[in-house]
Amino acid sequence: MTLTAQRPVATSRRALVFGGGGALAVLAALLAAVAAWHLSQGTSGVGAGDLLAVITGNGTDDARDVLLGSRLPRLAAGVAVGLALGVAGVLLQTLARNPLASPDTLGVTAGAYLAVTAAAAFGIAVPLWASGLLAFGGGLAAAGIVLGLAGGAGTSTTRLVLAGSALALAFQALTSALLILFQEETKGLFAWGSGSLSQLNLDAAMRALPLIAVALLLALLLASRLDVFMLGDDLARSLGVPLGWTRVGGILLAVTLSAISVALAGPIGFVGLCAPVLARLSARWVPAFEKHALRLPAAGLIGAILVLGADAILRAILGAAGAVSVPTGVATTILGAIVLVALARGLRGGSARAARVREAARSARRFWVTLAVLAAALVGVVLLGALAGNRWLLTGDIALWIQGAAPPPIALALGERVPRVFAAILAGAALALAGGITQSVSRNPLADPGLLGITGGGGLGAVIAVTAGFGNTAGIAVAATVGSLLVFALVYGLSWRGGLSADRLVLIGIGVSSGAVALTTFLLLRSDPWNTPAIYTWLSGTTYGRTFPQLLPVLVVLAVALPLVLGARREIDLIALDEDTPRALGVGLERSRLGLLALAAVLAAVSVTAVGVVGFVGLLAPHAARALVGARSARFLPTAALLGAVLVGVADAVGRTVIAPAQLPAGLVVALLGAPYFVWLLWRTRDA
Template sequence: MSVTAPATKTAPAGDPAEGEPAGAATRRRNTRRTALCAAAAACAVLVLAAVHVSQGTAALDLPTVWRAFSSLWSDSSGSQADAVLISSRLPRLAAGLVVGCALGASGAALQSVSRNVLASPDTLAVNAGAYFAVVAVAAFGLTLPAFLAGGTAFVGGLAAAAVVLGVSRAGAGPIRLVLAGSALTLALMSLSEMLLILREQQTTGLYAWGKGTLAQIGMEYVAKLTPVALLALIGLVLLGRRLDILALGDDGAAVVGVSPRITRAIAVVLAVLLAAVSVTIAGPVGFVGLCAPAITRFVGARVPGLLKHRMFVPASAVTGVLVVLGADVLLRAAFGAQASTAVPTGIVTSFFGAAVLVVLAYRSKDAGKADLATAFARLRSRRAFVVTLVVVTVGLLAAVVAAVLLGDARLLLGDVFNWLGGRSGDYVSYVLDTRVPRVAAALLAGAALAVAGAVVQAVSRNPLAEPAILGVVGGAGVGAIVIITAVPLASFWFIGGSALAGAAAAAALVFGLAARRGLEQNVLVLIGIGVSAGTMAVVSLLIVLTDPHNATKALVWMSGSTYGRTFPEVLPVLLTLIVTLPVLFAMRRELDLIGLDADTPRLLGVRPAATRLVLLSIAVLLTAAAVAAVGVIGFVGLVAPHASRALVGQRNARVVPVAALLGALLVVLADTVGRTVIAPAQIPVGIITAIIGAPYFGWLLWRSKA
């Protein structure tokens, strides 16, 4: 009888060998995957760098590139192609490497310390603060060396981060951080735009730079700031174990001797330092700090070794390099070498970041219904409503009178009465003929934006929503800027129609995407912010492509301005208000019900889908009319409805008229201040409303803490 020996079974690759602990095999497998991932990333960086260097107005072959590299370490002058490569292409490549690395690592650190995957130098207003600091210095004619410029950017970014983290920490929910950062970003960018407009000669070229461009003149800034970025990156890597422990919770970290407060402070300072280096070299390149850690975390789901912070931070840095270099390569491939010199790389990364923000919005969890809508709204009597209505109306009349009398030319009431009777002189007639339509435009546009904001907040059941945050204002801006830049002599009606089309498209996109998640609070706002970022990137692209040397025209319009308005141009806003306000009054019951919850309207015979469509169409129409008349004005649709609810309660039959009066009052006052404080120069009205609205929004977040 023969005995057949059993066949030996070979363990498949990756399975634990006989006698080997399963944990050791898992660690070995993770190490192997991490090494393969690192090798693939290194190859991708090398390939992108090679393609990046080869792109340009002049074709360069491999021997020319090698000869140029060799000349860096020799005394030979080299050819003209060598000089172009050394003075232009290599600095641009080096800037891409440093900026991508800095922003990727910065975003990873900020997300870790805030425990928020939506945190980044953009959403925490770090880039906006750094950019504002640099623009403020340039506006006063100061030229700083690399280290001082970087220090200025660092101070501005750190101050902005401190404000956002302080406000957002007041309450629970990841969306607060994004909202606070978006509000502060809008305010800081408005201040920057004001300086760009008022000090146009001193800030020439800073608009395109403000969108993030890798174009460099020599290696001075890159060479001097690269060691700073490396030291900050090394510091974050050394802090990795503490960040791992911090992820377990503050109590758990304190038990093992890790101070959460000190760890967060050090990490934030290092992250802001990296962002400041990036802004100093290339301006605020948008959303790299959001995209790179998100991509790394996605890969880390399959390669767990990347999720430990000592690997996560450098992996995010490498991913940031891939994002920046990839965007720059794509930019020059799409627009050509010549045109791409005028188009900032940050525009491409902003498009990409907007898409990532929408994806993250879908993956986020809704924080539940916030108390913001009722934080200041109490039951108010009819008498309180009437008193409020009278007081606000009197205040608006006083503001209108002041707006007519004040400006670069001061007038008296007698001058106005003479003008109304046709008895004024030429000078007074000229002043009032140009000033009164401006006041009318501010009044009507403010009312329209406030009513639109009240409707959007009620329909979305989101007290943080408003036309600007939800991308509707940005969509209208894109529509109008397309015509302004492509057809400079286009009529006002053509511009208004294009603004309406853009607003409708943006609203359909935002609410269509958010409807898949039931218009949840977090999802709606985050998608709106993403779409708004995308629309701003489109506007910047149009400006730099069509009129790069005279961007002030479109920039003023994007900042909101009543300059040069005539009565025919404000007539559409008036007609829109005349048509929509009675409709809203007739639908006041539906507006109240739709703002309660998803089930109550159906039980009472209201069709939610059809009602939402009608109400949102009204909001889009009001927004488009206002944007076509005065340009992009933010925060009016947020501030006025909230103040109205605080004064008269939650019933929309009372909220809408008071909000309209408050919106008109806010914009009229802002316009008066803008054309009075530095007369004869003027500050666009949208900048003033942003400066007023951002602190109010931050205070609202602070007061509504859980």
């Protein structure tokens, strides 16, 4: 009886493995088909027939040179990168017990890219294998920070993705600063930073593939532990799985694979998210993929198919010559953004409990004293901004300028500086107010207009205007505003499923924002090369060349928004509590939330017209305001606006003086100043 009972089990297991093996064979065949299509594409006149003749030994020397010198290196790089990122994504999703964990959402690729860029910027000449170690160190540091500060394995999906995305923003800002400051040393790294399969020869891919194979083999040795790990810490521990060593080993393997990918082809976006998700969804038809022994190689094959397919589709749409300037990572990022949005739309129910910063109640006297101090600081910032620059001025020069009696050099300097100062402080106030509204309405202390796609939409709209030939001030302002509002409408519409989940809103915002950034990169790389530096600097946040008429929209929107926000202070405070309390007290929850988010979108949009794309202000200023005056919206929102104005004003002054006569965009200075505070903020709000 026992033997009879065991036989069906053994048979079913055999069938399960066979089914998985057959599915892997299908994936391998599909990869071969995509690879053949990929090989047939290129800028030369060598076609599929010519390549087939080379393979059979009858081809011409020219066709052989094209195959060995261009087509095969690109193909091998695509296969290596796809395999590495697919396997790395499975490991990170399992160890974080989070379906949205990946090398991108944990900041691994951003950390690796920063490490490689820093080495190039500071003239550190390293061989290829050493660049891989640099990428590994940067990626490991990023993963450690995000997992440690977000709360480790099992943390909430929204919190993990927000922490990784925001830390990636900080790393990207540092990378952008290096690209701007060391243009000669880092030439070519901007396009590479979006993920490029272009290779000089087969050597790099041939060195990477054995390392990827070894890492995959080691990951397969962990497969049975990973299966048990998914059941939870207590059960896994009771079954004898060493949790600590499993986590450490798996994360080291994932970061190693991600670093190999970055060193070979730059940061190829979102393959590490898409491939594991597709492998997991395939388990509905291939149950064997539930086991990591088969899911790991399946995700690797799917990753390779995605990378080669994205590259081939890009060439098919744009033509081989047109696709040369567009990195493959742009196409994979757009695909990954779609997958992230689709997964986020699958979230059901209300918002999960958000990690909150518990602030003690503050007195009214403290609030008014804080406002007075910040107002005085703002006056000081205006004065500093007018005096600081390539040539420092005196306060007497300002007095002469106001009277119209300043010498021409001083009048010229102040005529250029003063509008920039007011552009910075007005945009900073608008961004901070938008961030405070967004955090309260979404009930998530790590949300800001940038992570909800609003500023990314504004940047995309502005770049569309420039590349379409409407690069004047009015054209950029209108396009940026329309882009921000359209992206906000898209995010809100996709987030609505019989109601609005705050977690779903944030995750979809991150996905749409990533897609907008990828499209912006696409347009930037295909634009007139003479416009590229100016556009890139504007996307990094700059006040250069601003005039007073350009600031009027920001001033008007702020003047209207602040009274509206103070008038809605009761609704904001109630919405910030939970879903049920506002309804119980007669607040029209959805109507109020939509109106407040729309107001935040308009504030962020007009700030983009004034200073370009500036991040972190809407994240940091509201937190600092709550720490100073408490969490009541009537107090912390005005305080946040003043703090934002001071922060961006100081950043603009620093950016104009620290490397004078060269200048650093204010947005990058804000990110550099805000990154340490953000790390502290993550630690302070980590889940228990």
